[in-house]
Amino acid sequence: MNPALPGDAPEAVEPQRLCRSDELPERGRALVWDVLEYGRPARAFVMRFEGRVVAYMNRCLHVPTEMDWQEGEFLDMDRRYILCSIHGAAYEPSDGRCVGGPCGRGKLAAVTVREEGGEVYWYPSRDIRPVVFDAT
Numbered sequence: 001m002n003p004a005l006p007g008d009a010p011e012a013v014e015p016q017r018l019c020r021s022d023e024l025p026e027r028g029r030a031l032v033w034d035v036l037e038y039g040r041p042a043r044a045f046v047m048r049f050e051g052r053v054v055a056y057m058n059r060c061l062h063v064p065t066e067m068d069w070q071e072g073e074f075l076d077m078d079r080r081y082i083l084c085s086i087h088g089a090a091y092e093p094s095d096g097r098c099v100g101g102p103c104g105r106g107k108l109a110a111v112t113v114r115e116e117g118g119e120v121y122w123y124p125s126r127d128i129r130p131v132v133f134d135a136t
């Protein structure tokens with residue numbers, strides 16, 4: 001299977017299934033998945049925090065790099081904040097806001113996610129699209 005080239009994604013894209021709701025325990029390991037952001041490969045993550053699923057691009061505001069300590073491990077030891085593994089920037093999981101460290105006053109780029117019927121879906125946008133695989 002080959003990833004589609006940027007621009008191959010159709011204009012109207014349906015919600016994309018990520019996982020079952022019960023695969024995202026409260027403040028547990030996040031699910032990381034591949035997307036195309038402005039046509040370039042990137043990664044996003046979804047986790048459950050205070051009962052709600054939240055998703056962001058896996059990219060720190062300090063230096064544009066992935067933040068997890070190990071695949072899907074974003075939270076600090078107290079499971080309270082998203083903590084960048086590189087220089088320790090801390091983010092509020094509920095809204096992605098920088099709350100400490102070298103991430104300034106910005107927010108992580110959010111990805112729209114919803115739960116429906118016990119499943120978690122993400123909603124592509126004009127800028128963040130699914131990676132399309134062909135069947136050949």
Ligand code: FES
Nearest residue numbers: 060062084087089
């Ligand atoms: S790259 Fe995340 S804190 Fe520096």
